[in-house]
Amino acid sequence: MLRFLDRRYSAILNLALRHRVITMIFILTVFAASLFLIPVVGVEFMPQADEGQIDITVDTPVGSNLEQTRRVVNTIYDIVEEQVPEKRDAFVQIGRRGGGMGGGAANVGSVWLFLQDLEDRERGLEEIIDDLRERTTDIPGARIRFSTESHGGMGGSSGLTVSIKGYDLKQGKEIAEKMKAIMDDIEIITDVRISREEGLPEYRILVDRKRAAQYGLTVAQVGNSIKRAFAGESVANVILGGEEVAINVRLKKEDRITHRDLNLIAIDTPIGVQVPLSNLVNIEKGYGPVQIERE
Numbered sequence: 001m002l003r004f005l006d007r008r009y010s011a012i013l014n015l016a017l018r019h020r021v022i023t024m025i026f027i028l029t030v031f032a033a034s035l036f037l038i039p040v041v042g043v044e045f046m047p048q049a050d051e052g053q054i055d056i057t058v059d060t061p062v063g064s065n066l067e068q069t070r071r072v073v074n075t076i077y078d079i080v081e082e083q084v085p086e087k088r089d090a091f092v093q094i095g096r097r098g099g100g101m102g103g104g105a106a107n108v109g110s111v112w113l114f115l116q117d118l119e120d121r122e123r124g125l126e127e128i129i130d131d132l133r134e135r136t137t138d139i140p141g142a143r144i145r146f147s148t149e150s151h152g153g154m155g156g157s158s159g160l161t162v163s164i165k166g167y168d169l170k171q172g173k174e175i176a177e178k179m180k181a182i183m184d185d186i187e188i189i190t191d192v193r194i195s196r197e198e199g200l201p202e203y204r205i206l207v208d209r210k211r212a213a214q215y216g217l218t219v220a221q222v223g224n225s226i227k228r229a230f231a232g233e234s235v236a237n238v239i240l241g242g243e244e245v246a247i248n249v250r251l252k253k254e255d256r257i258t259h260r261d262l263n264l265i266a267i268d269t270p271i272g273v274q275v276p277l278s279n280l281v282n283i284e285k286g287y288g289p290v291q292i293e294r295e
Contacts (some may be wrong), residue, residue, distance in 0.1 A: 019109055051148065052088075052115040052127045056080075056132070057108070059143040063201055064107040070094050072142045073109040079135050080113055086121040086130060089114040132188070145191040154288075160189070172196075203259045206282045216270040222280055229265045230256050 006121060016023045042196065060069045073092050080090055093110045114122060115128070123131075129146045134145050135290030166172050172215055176194045183192045195293075207219045227233070255261050262283065268276040 009291070033053055050118050052111040052125070053119065053148065054115070054125065054129060054132075055147040056111040056113065056136075057147065058110065060107045060109075060141055062076050064141075066094055066106050068141075069107055071262060072139060073111060075139055076136055076142075076144065079113060079132065083131065084113065085142050085151045086115045086123060086128065087113060088116050121220075143193070145193060147191075170195075202286055204284045204286050207282065208280055208282065212280050215267075215273075215275055215281070217267060217275075222277070224268060225265060225267050226262070226277070259285075 058069070058073050058074055060074060062198075073094060075091050077090065080087060084090075088109065090113045095106055096108065096110070107113050115125075118124070125148050129148070130136070133144075133146060136142075162183075164172050164175050164179070171195075173196065176196065178190050179195055183189050205223075207222050209219060211217070212219065212222055227251070232248040234246045235249050236247045237244050240246060251261070251264065255264055263276065263278050265277040267277060267280065268274055
């Protein structure tokens with residue numbers, strides 16, 4: 001069989017070499033004819049495989065708590081239950097996105113949707129996603145994105161990724177917003193997202209080192225006093241029902257709600273007197289990073 005193929009290949013090759021001009025005209029004609037099939041066949045850079053899996057990622061406003069995020073995610077889950085008869089299994093995750101490798105925060109969640117086999121359903125992945133996107137677009141306080149990437153992979157994104165690198169975060173944000181606006185205007189691109197999110201609101205406590213030194217205090221001592229008052233400190237262990245339980249001491253819940261409650265803290269000094277925290281620190285409102293991205 002191989003010898004037969006070899007003989008046929010040699011014969012065709014010799015024929016092509018003897019009639020080079022005719023061969024080139026024939027090849028160019030076939031190529032030109034194939035171009036007319038593009039509107040019929042269509043083209044795609046990376047064809048999307050229908051693996052029967054949809055990952056719906058939900059972001060609520062930065063600073064939202066788990067209960068607020070849970071309500072939004074449950075609303076989406078109810079829509080999935082009612083509008084996707086092709087569903088085989090579905091489950092939700094609150095406080096984390098993209099499976100075990102995704103980032104964790106109180107304002108993120110996911111709905112994972114597993115579909116029936118392709119031959120057992122009438123709609124494909126893209127049809128189901130388009131329908132869900134239309135039904136979830138008006139949910140208040142939520143940014144919703146759809147992905148068909150398998151969770152078995154290590155990646156947490158799908159489709160096109162544009163990386164913007166530099167040392168000026170403000171300029172980088174401006175460039176990213178311009179890029180997002182351009183991509184939003186492209187019809188075939190959906191779910192455009194800037195990975196660097198707005199920071200979490202926070203209060204920054206700046207210790208006046210000179211003033212603290214006058215009382216014989218260090219920055220660490222001031223910080224530990226604040227931590228004990230708000231986060232608590234384990235002071236002892238007791239045995240309850242045969243189990244060892246730690247006793248954590250801190251301010252009452254109603255005394256650690258706002259930044260004004262910091263004024264309730266008094267710092268013990270080495271010279272035996274107590275100094276109000278307000279005499280040692282300045283408090284500023286700011287925003288901290290949601291996450292730190294590395295490559």
